[in-house]
Amino acid sequence: MPKEHREGIAEEESMILAVLFANSVGNVLIERFNGVPAEERLTWRSFLVKLGAENLKGVKNEELLVACHKVCLCCRSVYIVYTMLGDVSIFLVGKDEYDELACKPLSFYLSLSLSSSVDKWFIQSLLNLLAVAEAIFIITGAVKDICGKPPTERVFLDKYGRICLCLDEIVWNGLLENTDKDRIKRLIRLKPPSEF
Numbered sequence: 001m002p003k004e005h006r007e008g009i010a011e012e013e014s015m016i017l018a019v020l021f022a023n024s025v026g027n028v029l030i031e032r033f034n035g036v037p038a039e040e041r042l043t044w045r046s047f048l049v050k051l052g053a054e055n056l057k058g059v060k061n062e063e064l065l066v067a068c069h070k071v072c073l074c075c076r077s078v079y080i081v082y083t084m085l086g087d088v089s090i091f092l093v094g095k096d097e098y099d100e101l102a103c104k105p106l107s108f109y110l111s112l113s114l115s116s117s118v119d120k121w122f123i124q125s126l127l128n129l130l131a132v133a134e135a136i137f138i139i140t141g142a143v144k145d146i147c148g149k150p151p152t153e154r155v156f157l158d159k160y161g162r163i164c165l166c167l168d169e170i171v172w173n174g175l176l177e178n179t180d181k182d183r184i185k186r187l188i189r190l191k192p193p194s195e196f
Contacts, residue, residue: 028049066082142163
């Protein structure tokens with residue numbers, strides 16, 4: 001694909017483009033971008049916070065909302081899955097090719113019975129969206145485990161270090177790295193320097 005058609009996507013193929021946590025008034029608490037050029041991060045940050053401000057009012061705790069956004073004219077789409085967890089909103093942006101290899105067996109069997117390319121596109125889009133939704137379930141579960149409950153902004157900031165460690169273990173360079181709760185807990189366990 002020509003570089004001019006890759007607006008907003010860097011050369012390496014990250015599947016999860018952004019993870020962003022914001023408070024109830026739209027201040028960003030944590031952000032992680034993968035494969036998004038530095039000059040476009042402010043645009044994405046503003047877009048996600050505005051999306052949350054418009055849609056997250058009155059949403060139940062952990063109720064998932066979904067948006068699809070075209071990145072450029074060459075039909076590249078991103079899927080945005082977002083939710084509220086206590087006083088914190090969580091946004092996850094995944095590319096349209098998210099987890100394509102893992103979804104291939106299921107999409108192959110579905111494609112046998114689907115004749116139109118629109119049906120195949122719909123099924124692949126649905127599978128990609130489910131993969132992004134799986135990632136947000138893992139992240140919200142880990143944050144609840146760390147905070148002990150759906151967090152207030154104060155509790156979230158008190159546990160900031162552990163949440164960042166946990167997020168780094170779950171999403172690494174734009175890929176869903178660890179999904180097992182026990183493994184994540186072992187990996188983020190902080191030990192005093194005397195135990196090394």
